[in-house]
Amino acid sequence: MEGGGIRIEGLHKRYGKGETAVDALKQVDMRVAPGEVVGLIGPSGSGKSTLLKCLGAVIEPTAGRMILGNEVIYDNGWKITDLRALRRDKIGFVFQAPYLIPFLDVTDNVALLPMLAGVPNDVARTKAMALLQALDIQHRAQAMPSELSGGEQQRVAIARGLINRPPVILADEPTAPLDSERALAVVRILNDMARQFETAIVVVTHDEKIIPTFKRIYHIRDGITHEEIGEGREFD
Amino acid sequence: MISLAGRDILHAWGKFIFTGIGLGLLIGVTLTMAGVYRGMVDDGKVLLDNSGADLWVVQKNTLGPYAESSSLYDDSYRGILALPGVAQAANVTYLTMQIRQGENDVRAMVVGIAPGGAGIPGWPPYLVAGRQITRSHYEAVADMATGFKLDDRIQIRRNDYTVVGLTRRMVSSSGDPMVFIPLKDAQEAQFLKDNDAILQNRRRIAENPAFNRPAIPDLLDTVITSQSSNPYVNAVLVRLKPGYAADEVVEVIQRWKRLTAYTRSQMEDILIGKLIATSAQQIGMFLVILAVVSAAIIAFIIYTLTLGKIREIAVLKLIGTKNRTIAGMIMQEALGLGVIGFVVGKISATFWALIFPKYVLLELRDAFSGFIVLMIICVLASIIAIHAALKVDPAEAIGG
Known part of the structure; x- marks a missing residue:
């Protein structure tokens, strides 16, 4: 694939064996270019979360091919031995709930990953502060997660997902707990970050408020993806 | 990190x-x-340290005086004193009892100490207040843990004693505070009966034909007198002369005096290994x-x-x-x-x-x-x- 991003070809995931086997993903094909934000939508049980878990190297697909950045990570079997390092270095996660570490302040929540990887604390914190500035939340740098609003927490979670400059960010219902205004603000931030850091972002969502903002959308039904052109509505 | x-x-x-x-x-x-x-x-350990003894001489084949009862004649110490290596030998009695003070009583170990003054084995090695016992009767030195104060009057059996001195950390192996009194008083206290019991005992002796012989008129009085005194102590505490090995002196005492003697380490083994x-x-x-x-x-x-x-x-x-x-x-x-x-x-x-x-x-x-x-x-x-x-x-x- 040219220039990184995400490419998925013929991904298949089967749970169980024999008569009780369930094909959660039957035929998933997806491309997300660097700097692009795509939506992944579908009804409950359609396979969204399973696809996210496969992409996040949390569960192993049954067959198919996945490429993150310029690296084939799965081709009918994992091509990477250290999946933990893959998740740490190549994939950023943003969840429905921010799941910030409650006993760390905003800066350290963002700086945690590099600090755990051995980067000196002050270097990691400087990097975190730069991201917090980019997300316009630097004034809350010393606050604890419990002191933040839902929107602020989600911005911190995005900053945490971006701290290692991963080529890919997987966002699982990132606007679910937010009102329209804050939800759109989060999507705007994701778009800005995608452009700024050349990151490919997949946003799994049910949220009708943000679906019109995607230029491309993947519908997933019964484990099969269908690509659609989205409205790509501009932010005011 | x-x-x-x-x-x-x-x-x-x-x-x-x-x-x-x-x-x-x-x-x-x-x-x-x-x-x-x-x-x-x-x-x-404090009990052993404070006794000031190098050897404990007790009744033969007993683990006395702390772990078992031991009784030996109060003149045994004279013979022990004459043995080579023995610098000092002093009788001692131990009796755990309730001591009355007014309406209250305190559990304590009453120690009968031989006359002679501080420095004799068995005497409290130091006082924190007052003085050592100087009279032959009815004076006491008490450990502070008893709660007694100087000049307090305390009752041991039927007799009253005046607290003349106070000491500290003088306790029995079971932790009861010690009260030191003169040896004769302690010997009396060990076997002192009430008046009714004494009368009963005298009548029983008088009615015994073996002691009431017309041919020997003084026999009955002699027997009664002998029964009213206590010639026993619980142990003899021995201090060694410099240069003598405790084991060798123990061997001599056991061989010639038909008594059992223990060194400091043996006594520690008895206290720690057996008693507690x-x-x-x-x-x-x-x-x-x-x-x-x-x-x-x-x-x-x-x-x-x-x-x-x-x-x-x-x-x-x-x-x-x-x-x-x-x-x-x-x-x-x-x-x-x-x-x-x-x-x-x-x-x-x-x-x-x-x-x-x-x-x-x-x-x-x-x-x-x-x-x-x-x-x-x-x-x-x-x-x-x-x-x-x-x-x-x-x-x-x-x-x-």
């Missing part, structure tokens, strides 16, 4: 402190139990149970704290945190809890040891050993929580 455990403890310090206080009280009890045992051992052995086992069992209970409590607390962070742990695992880091966080929290508990326990034990009725000796080496054992318990207790944390599927952080 950032210390996740340290930050968690700082963030939830109230929870850790209160849990640590609860755990600390339990640890305090454990340290106190060890202190009770050490106190018993120390009481035994069962109590030590009892305390040992308590310590084991307390250690198991502490381990269970720490394990439960750490497990509960970890379960409360399962979602965060799933996120940490999903974003690539190493298992080692997560395990380290849980183990450090367990150790942190242990440290808080130990500090609270040590402080509590230090304060409440002072109000125990018997001596509680908190030794630094016990505290150190306790700390090491506690840290091991914390590490072991955290294993269950670590196992639970490492089993968490990072996929739990992703919905669906």
